[in-house]
Amino acid sequence: MANKSMATRDAYGEALLELGKRRLDIVVLDADLSGSTKTGKFGKAFPERFFNIGVAEQDMIGMASGLSLTGKLPFASTFAVFETGRAWEQIRQTVCYSNLNVKLVATHSGITVGEDGASHQAVEDIALMRVLPNMTVIVPSDGYETTQVINTIADEYFGPVYVRLGRSKVPSVMPERYRFKIGKAHVFNMGKDANIIAAGIMVSMAIAAAEILKKNGIDTGVINMSTIKPLDTKTLLKAAKSCRVLVTAEEHSVIGGLGSAVSEFLSEHYPVPVVKIGIRDEFGCSGSSEELLKFYGLTPDKIVKTIKKALK
Protein backbone atom coordinates (compact mmCIF):
# COMPACT_ATOMS: atom_id res chain seq x y z
CA MET A 1 0.00 0.00 0.00
CA ALA A 2 0.92 3.56 -0.56
CA ASN A 3 2.15 4.81 2.74
CA LYS A 4 5.80 5.61 2.38
CA SER A 5 7.91 7.58 0.00
CA MET A 6 10.09 5.43 -2.21
CA ALA A 7 11.79 5.52 -5.57
CA THR A 8 9.78 3.92 -8.35
CA ARG A 9 12.87 1.90 -9.28
CA ASP A 10 12.82 0.28 -5.84
CA ALA A 11 9.20 -0.68 -6.29
CA TYR A 12 10.15 -2.14 -9.67
CA GLY A 13 12.89 -4.31 -8.19
CA GLU A 14 10.46 -5.74 -5.63
CA ALA A 15 7.64 -6.23 -8.12
CA LEU A 16 9.94 -8.01 -10.56
CA LEU A 17 11.16 -10.36 -7.86
CA GLU A 18 7.60 -11.28 -6.89
CA LEU A 19 6.61 -11.68 -10.52
CA GLY A 20 9.58 -14.00 -11.06
CA LYS A 21 8.39 -16.19 -8.19
CA ARG A 22 4.93 -16.72 -9.60
CA ARG A 23 5.74 -16.75 -13.33
CA LEU A 24 8.48 -18.96 -14.69
CA ASP A 25 8.33 -17.38 -18.15
CA ILE A 26 9.67 -14.05 -16.88
CA VAL A 27 13.23 -13.30 -18.00
CA VAL A 28 15.12 -10.12 -17.18
CA LEU A 29 17.88 -8.36 -19.10
CA ASP A 30 20.09 -5.51 -18.03
CA ALA A 31 23.05 -3.64 -19.50
CA ASP A 32 25.47 -3.49 -16.58
CA LEU A 33 23.25 -1.32 -14.39
CA SER A 34 21.37 -4.01 -12.48
CA GLY A 35 22.38 -2.51 -9.13
CA SER A 36 20.88 0.85 -10.10
CA THR A 37 17.82 -0.35 -12.00
CA LYS A 38 17.15 -2.89 -9.18
CA THR A 39 16.82 -5.81 -11.60
CA GLY A 40 19.76 -7.31 -9.68
CA LYS A 41 17.30 -8.59 -7.07
CA PHE A 42 15.63 -10.77 -9.67
CA GLY A 43 19.07 -11.73 -11.00
CA LYS A 44 20.20 -12.94 -7.61
CA ALA A 45 17.07 -14.98 -7.05
CA PHE A 46 16.81 -16.41 -10.58
CA PRO A 47 20.28 -16.35 -12.15
CA GLU A 48 19.29 -18.74 -14.95
CA ARG A 49 16.56 -16.33 -16.07
CA PHE A 50 18.69 -13.20 -15.79
CA PHE A 51 20.89 -11.96 -18.63
CA ASN A 52 23.42 -9.25 -18.03
CA ILE A 53 24.36 -8.17 -21.55
CA GLY A 54 27.13 -5.83 -20.47
CA VAL A 55 27.37 -2.29 -21.77
CA ALA A 56 25.50 -3.13 -24.97
CA GLU A 57 21.96 -1.75 -25.03
CA GLN A 58 21.31 -2.50 -28.70
CA ASP A 59 22.22 -6.13 -28.25
CA MET A 60 20.08 -6.25 -25.11
CA ILE A 61 16.96 -5.23 -27.03
CA GLY A 62 17.68 -7.80 -29.76
CA MET A 63 18.27 -10.52 -27.19
CA ALA A 64 15.04 -9.60 -25.38
CA SER A 65 13.22 -9.81 -28.70
CA GLY A 66 14.64 -13.25 -29.41
CA LEU A 67 13.64 -14.49 -25.97
CA SER A 68 10.11 -13.23 -26.52
CA LEU A 69 9.97 -15.24 -29.76
CA THR A 70 10.38 -18.42 -27.72
CA GLY A 71 7.44 -17.48 -25.50
CA LYS A 72 9.36 -15.87 -22.67
CA LEU A 73 8.24 -12.56 -21.21
CA PRO A 74 11.32 -10.34 -21.16
CA PHE A 75 11.79 -7.21 -19.07
CA ALA A 76 14.76 -5.20 -20.37
CA SER A 77 16.12 -2.42 -18.19
CA THR A 78 18.78 0.25 -18.14
CA PHE A 79 18.79 4.03 -17.75
CA ALA A 80 16.09 5.78 -19.79
CA VAL A 81 18.55 7.74 -21.92
CA PHE A 82 20.35 4.59 -23.08
CA GLU A 83 17.30 2.38 -23.36
CA THR A 84 15.31 4.74 -25.57
CA GLY A 85 18.17 6.63 -27.21
CA ARG A 86 20.98 4.19 -27.87
CA ALA A 87 18.64 1.34 -28.73
CA TRP A 88 15.84 3.33 -30.40
CA GLU A 89 16.23 1.74 -33.78
CA GLN A 90 16.31 -1.77 -32.34
CA ILE A 91 13.11 -0.95 -30.49
CA ARG A 92 11.58 0.38 -33.71
CA GLN A 93 12.71 -2.30 -36.15
CA THR A 94 12.34 -5.37 -34.00
CA VAL A 95 10.15 -4.80 -30.94
CA CYS A 96 7.52 -2.48 -32.38
CA TYR A 97 7.46 -3.43 -36.06
CA SER A 98 6.99 -7.08 -35.16
CA ASN A 99 4.76 -6.19 -32.18
CA LEU A 100 6.72 -8.34 -29.72
CA ASN A 101 5.80 -8.92 -26.10
CA VAL A 102 8.85 -7.09 -24.76
CA LYS A 103 8.61 -4.85 -21.70
CA LEU A 104 11.06 -1.96 -21.60
CA VAL A 105 11.34 -0.61 -18.09
CA ALA A 106 13.83 2.23 -17.80
CA THR A 107 14.98 3.95 -14.65
CA HIS A 108 16.85 7.23 -14.08
CA SER A 109 14.54 9.28 -16.26
CA GLY A 110 14.39 13.06 -16.15
CA ILE A 111 16.56 15.56 -14.33
CA THR A 112 16.11 13.98 -10.90
CA VAL A 113 18.99 11.69 -11.88
CA GLY A 114 20.87 14.62 -10.32
CA GLU A 115 24.64 14.91 -10.12
CA ASP A 116 25.47 12.73 -13.15
CA GLY A 117 24.30 15.56 -15.37
CA ALA A 118 22.80 15.93 -18.83
CA SER A 119 24.44 12.86 -20.38
CA HIS A 120 22.42 10.66 -18.03
CA GLN A 121 19.20 12.68 -17.83
CA ALA A 122 16.58 11.58 -20.35
CA VAL A 123 14.18 14.46 -21.01
CA GLU A 124 13.16 13.23 -24.45
CA ASP A 125 12.46 9.53 -23.87
CA ILE A 126 8.65 9.84 -23.85
CA ALA A 127 8.81 11.59 -27.21
CA LEU A 128 11.04 8.85 -28.63
CA MET A 129 8.77 6.04 -27.46
CA ARG A 130 5.43 7.72 -28.08
CA VAL A 131 6.06 8.12 -31.80
CA LEU A 132 6.45 4.37 -32.35
CA PRO A 133 3.43 2.39 -33.62
CA ASN A 134 2.33 -0.46 -31.30
CA MET A 135 4.10 1.11 -28.30
CA THR A 136 2.35 1.81 -25.00
CA VAL A 137 3.92 4.45 -22.76
CA ILE A 138 3.40 4.51 -19.00
CA VAL A 139 4.81 6.90 -16.39
CA PRO A 140 3.88 5.78 -12.86
CA SER A 141 3.62 8.42 -10.16
CA ASP A 142 4.73 6.46 -7.10
CA GLY A 143 5.88 3.09 -5.83
CA TYR A 144 2.38 1.77 -5.31
CA GLU A 145 1.35 2.56 -8.85
CA THR A 146 4.62 1.15 -10.21
CA THR A 147 3.94 -2.23 -8.63
CA GLN A 148 0.52 -2.33 -10.23
CA VAL A 149 1.87 -1.23 -13.60
CA ILE A 150 4.47 -4.00 -13.64
CA ASN A 151 1.90 -6.67 -12.78
CA THR A 152 -0.65 -5.33 -15.24
CA ILE A 153 1.68 -5.20 -18.23
CA ALA A 154 2.87 -8.73 -17.45
CA ASP A 155 -0.47 -10.37 -16.75
CA GLU A 156 -2.99 -8.44 -18.80
CA TYR A 157 -1.30 -7.01 -21.86
CA PHE A 158 0.54 -8.52 -24.84
CA GLY A 159 2.80 -6.14 -26.74
CA PRO A 160 5.58 -3.59 -26.39
CA VAL A 161 5.41 -1.31 -23.36
CA TYR A 162 7.73 1.43 -22.20
CA VAL A 163 7.64 2.20 -18.47
CA ARG A 164 9.44 5.31 -17.26
CA LEU A 165 10.82 5.20 -13.72
CA GLY A 166 12.96 7.47 -11.60
CA ARG A 167 16.02 7.36 -9.41
CA SER A 168 14.94 9.54 -6.50
CA LYS A 169 12.38 8.92 -3.80
CA VAL A 170 8.90 10.23 -4.51
CA PRO A 171 6.04 10.73 -2.05
CA SER A 172 3.24 8.26 -2.17
CA VAL A 173 0.19 9.80 -3.83
CA MET A 174 -2.15 7.10 -5.06
CA PRO A 175 -4.98 6.02 -2.76
CA GLU A 176 -5.17 2.44 -1.56
CA ARG A 177 -8.36 1.77 -3.53
CA TYR A 178 -6.63 2.80 -6.78
CA ARG A 179 -6.38 0.14 -9.48
CA PHE A 180 -4.16 0.88 -12.45
CA LYS A 181 -5.59 0.25 -15.91
CA ILE A 182 -3.73 0.93 -19.14
CA GLY A 183 -5.17 4.05 -20.77
CA LYS A 184 -7.19 5.12 -17.73
CA ALA A 185 -6.28 8.35 -15.96
CA HIS A 186 -6.87 8.80 -12.24
CA VAL A 187 -8.88 11.88 -11.34
CA PHE A 188 -8.08 13.17 -7.85
CA ASN A 189 -10.60 15.95 -8.45
CA MET A 190 -11.85 18.19 -11.25
CA GLY A 191 -11.38 21.95 -10.79
CA LYS A 192 -13.61 24.80 -11.95
CA ASP A 193 -10.76 27.27 -12.39
CA ALA A 194 -7.88 25.07 -13.46
CA ASN A 195 -6.97 21.43 -14.08
CA ILE A 196 -3.47 20.03 -13.94
CA ILE A 197 -2.76 16.98 -16.08
CA ALA A 198 0.38 15.48 -14.58
CA ALA A 199 2.51 12.36 -14.82
CA GLY A 200 5.31 10.79 -12.81
CA ILE A 201 6.88 12.85 -10.06
CA MET A 202 4.84 15.88 -11.12
CA VAL A 203 1.65 14.33 -9.74
CA SER A 204 2.69 14.98 -6.14
CA MET A 205 3.78 18.51 -7.13
CA ALA A 206 0.41 19.11 -8.75
CA ILE A 207 -1.40 17.96 -5.61
CA ALA A 208 0.69 20.31 -3.47
CA ALA A 209 0.07 23.18 -5.89
CA ALA A 210 -3.68 22.55 -5.91
CA GLU A 211 -3.75 22.77 -2.10
CA ILE A 212 -1.98 26.14 -2.14
CA LEU A 213 -4.31 27.42 -4.86
CA LYS A 214 -7.36 26.28 -2.94
CA LYS A 215 -6.28 28.45 -0.02
CA ASN A 216 -6.19 31.33 -2.47
CA GLY A 217 -9.73 30.57 -3.61
CA ILE A 218 -8.71 28.97 -6.89
CA ASP A 219 -10.44 25.66 -7.51
CA THR A 220 -7.84 23.40 -9.10
CA GLY A 221 -8.19 19.80 -10.20
CA VAL A 222 -5.46 17.19 -10.47
CA ILE A 223 -5.39 14.28 -12.90
CA ASN A 224 -2.73 11.58 -12.99
CA MET A 225 -2.30 10.74 -16.68
CA SER A 226 0.03 7.82 -16.03
CA THR A 227 -0.64 6.25 -19.42
CA ILE A 228 0.63 8.74 -21.97
CA LYS A 229 -0.11 6.42 -24.87
CA PRO A 230 -2.90 5.54 -25.38
CA LEU A 231 -4.12 8.79 -23.84
CA ASP A 232 -7.32 8.78 -21.78
CA THR A 233 -9.02 11.24 -24.10
CA LYS A 234 -12.41 10.95 -22.41
CA THR A 235 -11.04 12.17 -19.09
CA LEU A 236 -8.94 14.76 -20.86
CA LEU A 237 -11.95 16.22 -22.68
CA LYS A 238 -13.89 16.38 -19.45
CA ALA A 239 -11.01 18.16 -17.73
CA ALA A 240 -10.59 20.63 -20.59
CA LYS A 241 -14.31 21.44 -20.67
CA SER A 242 -14.78 21.84 -16.93
CA CYS A 243 -12.19 24.57 -16.24
CA ARG A 244 -10.79 27.86 -17.46
CA VAL A 245 -7.09 26.94 -17.60
CA LEU A 246 -5.63 23.58 -18.53
CA VAL A 247 -2.06 22.88 -17.44
CA THR A 248 0.22 19.91 -18.13
CA ALA A 249 3.14 19.07 -15.84
CA GLU A 250 5.93 16.64 -16.66
CA GLU A 251 9.59 15.99 -15.91
CA HIS A 252 10.32 15.86 -19.62
CA SER A 253 10.79 18.19 -22.55
CA VAL A 254 7.67 20.15 -23.46
CA ILE A 255 8.41 18.93 -26.97
CA GLY A 256 6.98 15.48 -27.60
CA GLY A 257 5.90 14.50 -24.10
CA LEU A 258 2.66 14.62 -22.12
CA GLY A 259 2.04 18.29 -22.94
CA SER A 260 2.43 17.58 -26.63
CA ALA A 261 0.17 14.54 -26.47
CA VAL A 262 -2.53 16.57 -24.73
CA SER A 263 -2.17 19.44 -27.22
CA GLU A 264 -2.26 17.13 -30.22
CA PHE A 265 -5.57 15.68 -29.13
CA LEU A 266 -7.23 18.90 -27.98
CA SER A 267 -6.19 20.90 -31.04
CA GLU A 268 -8.35 18.57 -33.13
CA HIS A 269 -11.22 17.91 -30.77
CA TYR A 270 -11.59 20.84 -28.37
CA PRO A 271 -9.10 23.60 -29.13
CA VAL A 272 -8.21 25.38 -25.90
CA PRO A 273 -4.87 26.80 -24.76
CA VAL A 274 -2.66 24.26 -23.00
CA VAL A 275 -0.12 25.72 -20.59
CA LYS A 276 2.89 23.40 -20.43
CA ILE A 277 5.15 22.96 -17.44
CA GLY A 278 8.24 20.92 -18.23
CA ILE A 279 11.79 21.20 -19.48
CA ARG A 280 12.07 23.83 -22.21
CA ASP A 281 14.06 22.97 -25.32
CA GLU A 282 17.28 22.31 -23.41
CA PHE A 283 19.49 19.70 -21.74
CA GLY A 284 19.74 19.06 -18.01
CA CYS A 285 22.84 19.64 -15.89
CA SER A 286 24.53 18.50 -12.68
CA GLY A 287 23.15 19.31 -9.26
CA SER A 288 21.13 17.67 -6.53
CA SER A 289 17.70 16.56 -7.65
CA GLU A 290 16.03 19.13 -5.37
CA GLU A 291 18.19 21.92 -6.78
CA LEU A 292 17.47 20.84 -10.32
CA LEU A 293 13.72 20.71 -9.80
CA LYS A 294 13.86 24.34 -8.65
CA PHE A 295 16.28 25.33 -11.39
CA TYR A 296 14.00 23.95 -14.11
CA GLY A 297 10.80 25.17 -12.51
CA LEU A 298 9.34 21.80 -11.66
CA THR A 299 7.90 22.78 -8.26
CA PRO A 300 4.48 23.37 -6.71
CA ASP A 301 5.35 27.09 -6.45
CA LYS A 302 6.02 27.29 -10.16
CA ILE A 303 2.75 25.53 -10.94
CA VAL A 304 0.90 27.97 -8.63
CA LYS A 305 2.47 31.02 -10.28
CA THR A 306 1.81 29.67 -13.76
CA ILE A 307 -1.86 29.05 -13.04
CA LYS A 308 -2.37 32.41 -11.34
CA LYS A 309 -0.81 34.16 -14.32
CA ALA A 310 -2.91 32.22 -16.80
CA LEU A 311 -6.12 33.04 -14.93
CA LYS A 312 -5.47 36.78 -15.04
Add this chain to the structure above:
Amino acid sequence: MAKVSQATVIELKEKAKELRKEILKMLTTAQSGHTGGSLSAADIVTALYFHKMRHNPKDPKWRERDRFILSKGHAAPLLYAALALSGYFSKSLMKTLRKLGSPLQGHPCSRTLPGVEISTGSLGQGLSIANGIAAGLKLDGLGSRVYCLLGDGEIQEGQVWEAAMTAAHYKLDNLCAFVDNNGLQIDGHCCDVMYIEPIVKKWEAFGWNVFDINGHDMAAIVNALDQAETVRDKPTMIVARTVKGKGISFFEGKVQYHGMAPTPEELKKALKELDEDGK
Protein backbone atom coordinates in the same frame (compact mmCIF):
# COMPACT_ATOMS: atom_id res chain seq x y z
CA MET B 1 31.12 -38.26 -38.92
CA ALA B 2 29.75 -39.54 -42.21
CA LYS B 3 30.25 -37.07 -45.00
CA VAL B 4 27.26 -36.00 -47.02
CA SER B 5 26.47 -38.34 -49.91
CA GLN B 6 27.10 -37.40 -53.51
CA ALA B 7 23.43 -38.00 -54.32
CA THR B 8 22.33 -35.49 -51.70
CA VAL B 9 24.78 -32.93 -53.00
CA ILE B 10 23.49 -33.33 -56.55
CA GLU B 11 19.90 -33.01 -55.35
CA LEU B 12 20.68 -29.88 -53.34
CA LYS B 13 22.54 -28.29 -56.23
CA GLU B 14 19.45 -28.76 -58.40
CA LYS B 15 17.32 -27.22 -55.66
CA ALA B 16 19.68 -24.24 -55.43
CA LYS B 17 19.29 -23.74 -59.16
CA GLU B 18 15.51 -23.73 -58.71
CA LEU B 19 15.83 -21.12 -55.96
CA ARG B 20 18.00 -18.93 -58.18
CA LYS B 21 15.42 -19.10 -60.95
CA GLU B 22 12.62 -18.08 -58.61
CA ILE B 23 14.73 -15.23 -57.23
CA LEU B 24 15.42 -13.89 -60.70
CA LYS B 25 11.81 -14.19 -61.82
CA MET B 26 10.56 -12.53 -58.66
CA LEU B 27 12.98 -9.63 -58.95
CA THR B 28 12.28 -9.13 -62.65
CA THR B 29 8.55 -8.91 -61.96
CA ALA B 30 9.12 -6.52 -59.06
CA GLN B 31 11.66 -4.48 -61.05
CA SER B 32 13.47 -3.58 -57.83
CA GLY B 33 15.25 -5.46 -55.08
CA HIS B 34 18.57 -7.05 -54.27
CA THR B 35 19.86 -9.51 -56.83
CA GLY B 36 23.55 -9.99 -56.02
CA GLY B 37 23.27 -10.84 -52.34
CA SER B 38 20.28 -13.12 -52.87
CA LEU B 39 22.22 -15.20 -55.38
CA SER B 40 25.46 -15.32 -53.36
CA ALA B 41 23.75 -16.97 -50.36
CA ALA B 42 21.45 -19.27 -52.36
CA ASP B 43 23.52 -22.41 -51.76
CA ILE B 44 23.69 -21.80 -48.00
CA VAL B 45 19.96 -21.23 -47.67
CA THR B 46 19.23 -24.27 -49.85
CA ALA B 47 21.33 -26.48 -47.58
CA LEU B 48 19.44 -25.14 -44.56
CA TYR B 49 15.85 -25.32 -45.78
CA PHE B 50 16.11 -28.47 -47.90
CA HIS B 51 18.51 -30.55 -45.86
CA LYS B 52 19.60 -29.40 -42.43
CA MET B 53 16.74 -27.65 -40.71
CA ARG B 54 13.92 -29.45 -38.96
CA HIS B 55 10.87 -27.42 -39.87
CA ASN B 56 7.28 -27.95 -40.87
CA PRO B 57 5.72 -25.69 -43.50
CA LYS B 58 2.28 -26.91 -42.40
CA ASP B 59 2.99 -25.75 -38.86
CA PRO B 60 5.30 -22.71 -39.10
CA LYS B 61 5.19 -22.14 -35.32
CA TRP B 62 6.05 -25.76 -34.42
CA ARG B 63 7.73 -25.37 -31.04
CA GLU B 64 10.62 -27.73 -31.75
CA ARG B 65 11.54 -26.34 -35.14
CA ASP B 66 14.99 -25.04 -35.99
CA ARG B 67 14.99 -21.30 -36.63
CA PHE B 68 16.47 -19.24 -39.44
CA ILE B 69 17.08 -15.51 -39.05
CA LEU B 70 17.92 -13.58 -42.20
CA SER B 71 19.97 -10.80 -40.65
CA LYS B 72 20.85 -9.50 -44.12
CA GLY B 73 17.18 -8.79 -44.73
CA HIS B 74 17.72 -7.35 -48.21
CA ALA B 75 18.18 -10.92 -49.43
CA ALA B 76 14.42 -11.28 -48.89
CA PRO B 77 13.82 -12.82 -52.36
CA LEU B 78 16.09 -15.70 -51.36
CA LEU B 79 14.14 -16.32 -48.16
CA TYR B 80 10.82 -16.05 -50.00
CA ALA B 81 11.96 -18.54 -52.64
CA ALA B 82 13.06 -20.99 -49.94
CA LEU B 83 9.78 -20.62 -48.06
CA ALA B 84 7.61 -20.90 -51.18
CA LEU B 85 9.46 -23.97 -52.51
CA SER B 86 9.24 -25.52 -49.03
CA GLY B 87 5.48 -25.06 -49.13
CA TYR B 88 4.89 -22.27 -46.60
CA PHE B 89 2.74 -20.41 -49.11
CA SER B 90 1.65 -20.57 -52.72
CA LYS B 91 4.37 -20.05 -55.29
CA SER B 92 2.08 -17.62 -57.11
CA LEU B 93 2.52 -15.17 -54.24
CA MET B 94 6.08 -14.56 -55.38
CA LYS B 95 4.72 -12.45 -58.21
CA THR B 96 3.49 -9.91 -55.66
CA LEU B 97 6.93 -9.12 -54.24
CA ARG B 98 7.19 -5.47 -53.18
CA LYS B 99 3.65 -4.66 -54.37
CA LEU B 100 1.07 -2.78 -52.31
CA GLY B 101 -0.79 -5.18 -50.03
CA SER B 102 1.62 -8.08 -50.56
CA PRO B 103 2.82 -10.14 -47.60
CA LEU B 104 6.14 -10.26 -49.43
CA GLN B 105 7.40 -6.89 -48.25
CA GLY B 106 10.61 -5.38 -49.63
CA HIS B 107 12.31 -6.70 -46.52
CA PRO B 108 10.98 -9.69 -44.53
CA CYS B 109 8.01 -8.96 -42.28
CA SER B 110 7.05 -11.59 -39.71
CA ARG B 111 3.56 -10.20 -39.18
CA THR B 112 2.55 -10.73 -42.79
CA LEU B 113 4.32 -13.88 -43.92
CA PRO B 114 4.29 -17.33 -42.30
CA GLY B 115 7.77 -18.80 -41.94
CA VAL B 116 9.48 -15.47 -41.40
CA GLU B 117 10.68 -15.70 -37.79
CA ILE B 118 11.27 -11.97 -37.32
CA SER B 119 11.22 -8.83 -39.41
CA THR B 120 14.65 -7.74 -40.56
CA GLY B 121 16.09 -5.24 -42.99
CA SER B 122 18.00 -2.84 -40.81
CA LEU B 123 21.45 -4.43 -40.76
CA GLY B 124 23.28 -5.59 -37.67
CA GLN B 125 20.32 -6.72 -35.59
CA GLY B 126 19.68 -10.35 -36.51
CA LEU B 127 22.46 -11.97 -34.52
CA SER B 128 21.24 -10.45 -31.25
CA ILE B 129 17.76 -11.81 -31.97
CA ALA B 130 19.21 -15.22 -32.82
CA ASN B 131 21.05 -15.17 -29.48
CA GLY B 132 17.83 -14.50 -27.64
CA ILE B 133 16.07 -17.36 -29.41
CA ALA B 134 19.00 -19.69 -28.72
CA ALA B 135 18.97 -18.74 -25.02
CA GLY B 136 15.20 -19.21 -24.83
CA LEU B 137 15.38 -22.66 -26.44
CA LYS B 138 18.04 -23.67 -23.94
CA LEU B 139 15.88 -22.48 -21.03
CA ASP B 140 13.11 -24.70 -22.38
CA GLY B 141 15.47 -27.64 -22.73
CA LEU B 142 14.73 -27.94 -26.45
CA GLY B 143 17.34 -29.31 -28.83
CA SER B 144 16.32 -26.97 -31.64
CA ARG B 145 19.05 -25.03 -33.38
CA VAL B 146 19.22 -21.43 -34.54
CA TYR B 147 20.75 -20.35 -37.85
CA CYS B 148 21.55 -16.78 -38.76
CA LEU B 149 22.79 -15.33 -42.04
CA LEU B 150 24.82 -12.12 -42.03
CA GLY B 151 26.25 -10.13 -44.90
CA ASP B 152 29.93 -9.23 -44.94
CA GLY B 153 29.21 -5.51 -45.26
CA GLU B 154 26.84 -6.02 -42.36
CA ILE B 155 29.61 -6.94 -39.94
CA GLN B 156 30.66 -3.29 -40.07
CA GLU B 157 27.72 -2.70 -37.71
CA GLY B 158 28.91 -2.43 -34.09
CA GLN B 159 25.94 -4.37 -32.73
CA VAL B 160 27.18 -7.49 -34.53
CA TRP B 161 30.21 -7.53 -32.25
CA GLU B 162 28.10 -6.93 -29.15
CA ALA B 163 26.13 -10.00 -30.17
CA ALA B 164 29.34 -11.89 -30.93
CA MET B 165 30.44 -11.38 -27.32
CA THR B 166 27.04 -12.32 -25.93
CA ALA B 167 26.81 -15.60 -27.86
CA ALA B 168 30.24 -16.69 -26.66
CA HIS B 169 29.62 -15.48 -23.09
CA TYR B 170 26.42 -17.48 -22.79
CA LYS B 171 27.98 -20.48 -24.58
CA LEU B 172 25.21 -20.63 -27.18
CA ASP B 173 26.34 -23.82 -28.91
CA ASN B 174 22.87 -24.25 -30.43
CA LEU B 175 23.61 -21.23 -32.61
CA CYS B 176 25.29 -21.41 -36.02
CA ALA B 177 25.76 -18.25 -38.07
CA PHE B 178 27.06 -17.55 -41.56
CA VAL B 179 28.86 -14.58 -43.01
CA ASP B 180 28.04 -14.43 -46.71
CA ASN B 181 31.45 -13.11 -47.70
CA ASN B 182 30.82 -12.01 -51.27
CA GLY B 183 33.23 -9.11 -50.85
CA LEU B 184 30.93 -6.40 -52.16
CA GLN B 185 28.57 -3.88 -50.62
CA ILE B 186 26.53 -1.06 -52.17
CA ASP B 187 29.33 1.46 -52.36
CA GLY B 188 31.97 -0.95 -53.66
CA HIS B 189 34.42 -3.56 -52.42
CA CYS B 190 33.95 -4.17 -48.68
CA CYS B 191 37.61 -3.70 -47.99
CA ASP B 192 37.64 -0.34 -49.79
CA VAL B 193 34.53 0.92 -48.04
CA MET B 194 35.60 -0.28 -44.58
CA TYR B 195 38.21 -2.97 -44.09
CA ILE B 196 36.61 -6.10 -42.64
CA GLU B 197 39.40 -8.70 -42.76
CA PRO B 198 40.62 -10.83 -41.14
CA ILE B 199 37.09 -12.15 -40.70
CA VAL B 200 38.04 -15.61 -39.46
CA LYS B 201 40.49 -14.33 -36.86
CA LYS B 202 37.99 -11.78 -35.62
CA TRP B 203 35.33 -14.40 -34.86
CA GLU B 204 37.91 -16.73 -33.36
CA ALA B 205 39.12 -13.92 -31.12
CA PHE B 206 35.54 -13.36 -30.00
CA GLY B 207 35.38 -16.95 -28.78
CA TRP B 208 33.56 -18.63 -31.65
CA ASN B 209 34.21 -21.93 -33.37
CA VAL B 210 34.91 -20.90 -36.96
CA PHE B 211 34.81 -22.75 -40.28
CA ASP B 212 36.20 -21.11 -43.40
CA ILE B 213 34.58 -22.63 -46.48
CA ASN B 214 33.71 -22.07 -50.12
CA GLY B 215 30.09 -20.97 -49.83
CA HIS B 216 29.16 -22.49 -53.18
CA ASP B 217 30.57 -25.94 -52.39
CA MET B 218 27.42 -27.76 -51.32
CA ALA B 219 29.30 -30.65 -49.71
CA ALA B 220 31.43 -28.21 -47.72
CA ILE B 221 28.35 -26.32 -46.52
CA VAL B 222 26.56 -29.47 -45.38
CA ASN B 223 29.66 -30.91 -43.73
CA ALA B 224 30.29 -27.66 -41.84
CA LEU B 225 26.67 -27.63 -40.65
CA ASP B 226 27.00 -31.23 -39.46
CA GLN B 227 30.26 -30.52 -37.63
CA ALA B 228 28.81 -27.38 -36.00
CA GLU B 229 26.24 -29.58 -34.27
CA THR B 230 28.97 -31.48 -32.46
CA VAL B 231 30.65 -28.38 -31.00
CA ARG B 232 29.97 -27.83 -27.30
CA ASP B 233 29.96 -24.55 -25.34
CA LYS B 234 30.75 -22.35 -28.33
CA PRO B 235 28.65 -20.80 -31.09
CA THR B 236 29.79 -21.57 -34.63
CA MET B 237 30.48 -19.06 -37.37
CA ILE B 238 30.77 -20.37 -40.92
CA VAL B 239 32.64 -17.82 -43.01
CA ALA B 240 31.36 -18.63 -46.48
CA ARG B 241 33.50 -17.28 -49.29
CA THR B 242 31.01 -16.49 -52.02
CA VAL B 243 30.60 -14.63 -55.28
CA LYS B 244 28.05 -11.87 -55.53
CA GLY B 245 25.50 -12.67 -58.21
CA LYS B 246 26.68 -16.31 -58.24
CA GLY B 247 25.28 -18.49 -61.00
CA ILE B 248 24.73 -15.83 -63.64
CA SER B 249 27.95 -14.96 -65.48
CA PHE B 250 27.01 -11.37 -66.25
CA PHE B 251 25.95 -10.62 -62.65
CA GLU B 252 28.91 -12.27 -60.94
CA GLY B 253 31.18 -9.88 -59.05
CA LYS B 254 29.30 -6.83 -60.31
CA VAL B 255 28.68 -4.31 -57.57
CA GLN B 256 25.86 -2.56 -59.46
CA TYR B 257 23.69 -5.67 -59.10
CA HIS B 258 23.66 -5.30 -55.31
CA GLY B 259 20.39 -3.43 -55.49
CA MET B 260 19.30 -3.75 -59.10
CA ALA B 261 16.72 -6.12 -60.57
CA PRO B 262 17.29 -7.93 -63.89
CA THR B 263 15.64 -6.60 -67.04
CA PRO B 264 13.31 -9.04 -68.87
CA GLU B 265 16.08 -9.65 -71.43
CA GLU B 266 18.61 -10.34 -68.70
CA LEU B 267 16.15 -12.73 -67.07
CA LYS B 268 15.79 -14.72 -70.28
CA LYS B 269 19.55 -15.00 -70.66
CA ALA B 270 20.00 -15.84 -67.00
CA LEU B 271 17.41 -18.62 -66.97
CA LYS B 272 19.04 -20.09 -70.07
CA GLU B 273 22.43 -20.07 -68.37
CA LEU B 274 21.02 -21.87 -65.35
CA ASP B 275 19.34 -24.47 -67.56
CA GLU B 276 22.51 -25.13 -69.51
CA ASP B 277 24.70 -25.28 -66.40
CA GLY B 278 25.90 -28.84 -65.77
CA LYS B 279 24.44 -30.12 -69.02
